[in-house]
Amino acid sequence: MSTHASHKKRTGLMDWLTTVDHKKIGILYLLSGGFFFLIGGLEAILMRIQLIKPENDFVSAEMFNQLLTMHGTTMIFLAAMPIIFAFMNAIVPLQIGARDVAFPYVNAVGFWLFFFGGVLLNMSWFLGGAPDAGWTAYAPLSTVSAGHGVDFYVLGLQIAGAGTLAGGINFLVTIINMRAPGMTFMRMPLFTWASFVTSGLILFAFPALTVGFFLLMFERVFGAHFFNADMGGNVLIWEHIFWIFGHPEVYILILPAFGIISEIVSTFSKKRLFGYSAMVFATVLIGFLGFMVWVHHMFTVGLGAVANSIFAVATMAIAIPTGVKIFNWIFTMWGGQIRFTAPMLFAVGFIPTFVMGGVTGVMLSVPAADYQYHDSYFVVAHFHYVIVGGLVLGLFAGLYYWYPRMFNRVLNDTLGKWNFWLFFIGFHLTFFPQHWLGLMGMPRRVFTYMSGQQLDTSNFVSTIGALLMGAGTIVLFINIIISASKKNIASADPWDGRTLEWAMPVPTPEYNFAQTPLVRGLDALYVEKTAGNGKMTPAEPVGEIHMPNGSILPFIMSVGMFISGFGFIYANWYAAGGGLGIVLITMFLRSVIDDHGYHIHKEEVEADIKGGRA
Amino acid sequence: MADHQQKSDKTVHRHEALQKKLALKEERKHHNVSFIMMILLTLVAFYAISSDKIGDSFAVMFILVLAVVQVFFQLYIWMHLSHKGHEFPIWGMASGILIAAITVASLMGMIWTS
Numbered sequence A: 001m002s003t004h005a006s007h008k009k010r011t012g013l014m015d016w017l018t019t020v021d022h023k024k025i026g027i028l029y030l031l032s033g034g035f036f037f038l039i040g041g042l043e044a045i046l047m048r049i050q051l052i053k054p055e056n057d058f059v060s061a062e063m064f065n066q067l068l069t070m071h072g073t074t075m076i077f078l079a080a081m082p083i084i085f086a087f088m089n090a091i092v093p094l095q096i097g098a099r100d101v102a103f104p105y106v107n108a109v110g111f112w113l114f115f116f117g118g119v120l121l122n123m124s125w126f127l128g129g130a131p132d133a134g135w136t137a138y139a140p141l142s143t144v145s146a147g148h149g150v151d152f153y154v155l156g157l158q159i160a161g162a163g164t165l166a167g168g169i170n171f172l173v174t175i176i177n178m179r180a181p182g183m184t185f186m187r188m189p190l191f192t193w194a195s196f197v198t199s200g201l202i203l204f205a206f207p208a209l210t211v212g213f214f215l216l217m218f219e220r221v222f223g224a225h226f227f228n229a230d231m232g233g234n235v236l237i238w239e240h241i242f243w244i245f246g247h248p249e250v251y252i253l254i255l256p257a258f259g260i261i262s263e264i265v266s267t268f269s270k271k272r273l274f275g276y277s278a279m280v281f282a283t284v285l286i287g288f289l290g291f292m293v294w295v296h297h298m299f300t301v302g303l304g305a306v307a308n309s310i311f312a313v314a315t316m317a318i319a320i321p322t323g324v325k326i327f328n329w330i331f332t333m334w335g336g337q338i339r340f341t342a343p344m345l346f347a348v349g350f351i352p353t354f355v356m357g358g359v360t361g362v363m364l365s366v367p368a369a370d371y372q373y374h375d376s377y378f379v380v381a382h383f384h385y386v387i388v389g390g391l392v393l394g395l396f397a398g399l400y401y402w403y404p405r406m407f408n409r410v411l412n413d414t415l416g417k418w419n420f421w422l423f424f425i426g427f428h429l430t431f432f433p434q435h436w437l438g439l440m441g442m443p444r445r446v447f448t449y450m451s452g453q454q455l456d457t458s459n460f461v462s463t464i465g466a467l468l469m470g471a472g473t474i475v476l477f478i479n480i481i482i483s484a485s486k487k488n489i490a491s492a493d494p495w496d497g498r499t500l501e502w503a504m505p506v507p508t509p510e511y512n513f514a515q516t517p518l519v520r521g522l523d524a525l526y527v528e529k530t531a532g533n534g535k536m537t538p539a540e541p542v543g544e545i546h547m548p549n550g551s552i553l554p555f556i557m558s559v560g561m562f563i564s565g566f567g568f569i570y571a572n573w574y575a576a577g578g579g580l581g582i583v584l585i586t587m588f589l590r591s592v593i594d595d596h597g598y599h600i601h602k603e604e605v606e607a608d609i610k611g612g613r614a
Numbered sequence B: 001m002a003d004h005q006q007k008s009d010k011t012v013h014r015h016e017a018l019q020k021k022l023a024l025k026e027e028r029k030h031h032n033v034s035f036i037m038m039i040l041l042t043l044v045a046f047y048a049i050s051s052d053k054i055g056d057s058f059a060v061m062f063i064l065v066l067a068v069v070q071v072f073f074q075l076y077i078w079m080h081l082s083h084k085g086h087e088f089p090i091w092g093m094a095s096g097i098l099i100a101a102i103t104v105a106s107l108m109g110m111i112w113t114s
């Protein structure tokens, strides 16, 4: 092919800056999400040290407000979301038998926007103070907050959010259009299903946040009065907009974890998932109901009995499809040949922990009772049970499970178990006492408390638990370093997998599948294993493979956004306009430069197959 | 024998081409009709607002209805939603519209009525 000549092979740093390969973008997401996870964790530990004893003065009240805001914001937007995108990138195209996502270039744009948005937000630490209005940035607290902290919040998250939206759309299109022959919707692995529904939620929920951020930005930067009651605005509008986004967001977070747990429970029980179609239906239903419940975060603002009741019933309804999932996991394990490897341990730990978070959720969904719980540590306990006990355990499970596919190494199982037990025990020590703290009246988001209110012991235990969770995370990093220092490559299918991501050798060839596989049932690889051939039947002859070229433009475009973000924060219109100018120029270049990608020749593919590399 | 087959292949091809041509013609007709209709509807909307004979509140409702009709023209005639393979966009738009409608309606109810 003539286009082949135009292909430059890049190496080293330049390769990572220009890559459009979903596998590499997945690793980039994982590394940067992991980095922000460490920062968010550090902020949490600092807060817990401050709260270890009454009237402590380890950090100041102002510092505490910044820590709590940045902890929540970082963990949700810069750690959890990107790590979810890491697994979606690394695994979904493989699971559906595709060679890449539908829009590899947009995928890179999405990553770099997230990355620079996150960096912008964290620059606030060094430039006069971080945002301090809570991750929810309620007006008027956020509109009157002094300094530039909240401006960093608005602009940083706006840029990162644009990247997330791009990623969500990309995965919707990928899953709809790029499935291999025979991969019908009802044969898709549950992680792919969860990614699909999560992407749909992103598509519908993030625009609300984008609009909200624009309103807040106009209020802070240009002096508008959307949320200023003195000027005819309404503070409640921010709250509504935030939670119209915010509740779907919590399901954006948890659904992929549900997907990961489904894969792992089925693989390590050596059984197909119990009630597959019920699982799919429950996932879709949870996604749909997730949009009808946002007012449960606002029961106490005085919307009236009717509004509160409607949203209470809708909220309780979500417990039903969630319960269906719990039972299906248990029935999947029932009578299975269970192997308690590290990923399975995390998955099994996930189930009861998440149930506890769900139960407190249903308690909170009763408006009359919520008047008691609201804004207390009880809510803090609830959402950490679902987010840490749910999502984070799910992400750890996924990391141990897919690590061999992503990094060609297996993590040490014994260290993995240490990681699990330290983290799991630490987690319950940290958050279980917070239920009591809340019921005894300790409000959330306070930087200290008085002694003699019987809050001392529980707070002390909670801090010790947090340190144990930190220790568990350190074990994970030791494990990663050890595995990286060893030379032995993982086997292609270390867990006796059931789905397509285990159907190619390690390292995964850059084109994933030398020949697009023919899918003949649910758990496509397992179908072939039981049929006796042990590997996928190809759906096409060996041929040329078309690949997209890498590009530095997504990186430059995101730098442009970063500069313009700074411009808006400091009301420097040259920087704001200049940054947007860079964005426009990169868009223009992308539109006028014809780039048809390149082809991998049939002979190369054949050589790869012969050499066991594909 | 082979010759014969080739001949019948040719007629099949000619047939298909003819059908394609007819379909194209039909589509062009739709385009023309909808183009004229959309201009007319726009004129009617302008007239409804500028004329004194039509009450304000009725005029607002009226042009909203016209707007919905225009959206359907746009989606079905110009963006070919009726063609095969558009099930997903339709599902996506329908669920998006549903969620947006519920959201806007409940927001209006909660913020501006009490």
Ligand code: HEM
Binding pocket: A136, A250, A251, A253, A254, A296, A297, A315, A316, A318, A319, A322, A357, A358, A359, A360, A361, A362, A363, A364, A365, A366, A370, A373, A374, A375, A379, A382, A383, A386, A387, A390, A391
């Ligand atoms: C059965 C399922 C669930 C129910 C019934 C439920 C219910 C609730 C209710 C009523 C509140 C508001 C409490 C208050 O502020 O007074 C709440 C807060 C929260 N929930 Fe849930 N929840 C459920 C699942 C989840 C899941 C799966 C997640 C995340 C993965 C989650 C994350 C949160 C967060 C982050 C907050 C607090 C937000 C804040 O004020 O900062 N919840 N939940």
Ligand SMILES: [Cu+2]
Binding pocket: A246, A247, A250, A293, A294, A296, A297
């Ligand atoms: Cu919620």
